[in-house]
Amino acid sequence: MESKGFVYSVLVLFFLGFQGCAAGRLLTDPKPDKDAVAAYARWLVSQNSWGVLNTISIELKGSPFGNVVSFSDGVPNKGIGVPYFYLTTLDPTAKNALKDQRSSFTVSEYPLGTCGNADPESPTCAKITLSGKLVQLEANSKEAEFAQTALFTKHPEMKEWPKNHDFPFFKLEIKDIFMINWFGGPKPLTVDQYLKYKTNKSAIVN
């Protein structure tokens, strides 16, 4: 009967894997080797569901303004590395970007639960900052359609968000990548290496 209790506990563990943890989603892909830099960066972006999007504040006269946002780089297991966003223009972030496109998007490995006992600031708990331009997508364009599918698949709640709150789709056009996933400072990684890295099941948007 001891083994019955064990089986029960394993079931609880399994169930918690789906529901109990803060990351809120099931990790489907294993973590790449730390030296496979492009693979690691793409994994970090694809596995995460949210991050902090930074713009230059209009209201605070040029100060850097970070905001918690959800994002998606594609449907699960088919991420393309480019983060897409669904932002209301009632929010300062979208307003700021429409005036000054300079932006960065920061994501941590910590909420994925794969950092073991490492501190969130430890270099062994990866972090990535994609810098570039935050660009509004043309309504009803092919890319806006891609963004909608990518976002609504990973964030089903977005389908219900009020249309009268003016939610255009945005993307970050990446110009620079800063990633630390081990000791020794940021890893060398060009935007080209990052974007062209083919995940096993990757898809390219036209």
Added chain:
Amino acid sequence: MESKGFVYSVLVLFFLGFQGCAAGRLLTDPKPDKDAVAAYARWLVSQNSWGVLNTISIELKGSPFGNVVSFSDGVPNKGIGVPYFYLTTLDPTAKNALKDQRSSFTVSEYPLGTCGNADPESPTCAKITLSGKLVQLEANSKEAEFAQTALFTKHPEMKEWPKNHDFPFFKLEIKDIFMINWFGGPKPLTVDQYLKYKTNKSAIVN
């Protein structure tokens, strides 16, 4: 014996509460009512252990640069609302701040695991951005001592970080607060209301 299995499962649940989830720490304080704005903001900051610290990038010619960092606003249950940081000057964030102090610090409720089924971008899953000046503390000052205790208590790994990597203590001098914790846009909250709010067990640093 069924009840033995149940007890076993509860033990597993209990254990996971400490170890299994991405937030990585035990929540000690209950979540305040959404309309208790200052209490909510102080809770959100005190319960979190990491966030994204934004500065104006030197290297990227004025772009906003977000970076994942650990922080502390005091020892557990004695937070004062001011985020303190332990940042190496080898990292762009500290370098940027030493040239231009304008900064913001963004924290999400999502990794605390208290958002239920809400999406990380949902207004019902709280987010706060503290904007102001990122200031280096004078070495061996009373405030640097407070920062060290606050940080090393919540982030014991920091004690072991290499001293030759030049880790001064910093704090964010808060000038503006942006918090959303429900529908209807950012909550009105002055810096004074935020800083003067007394948590049950709060302590004030001199």
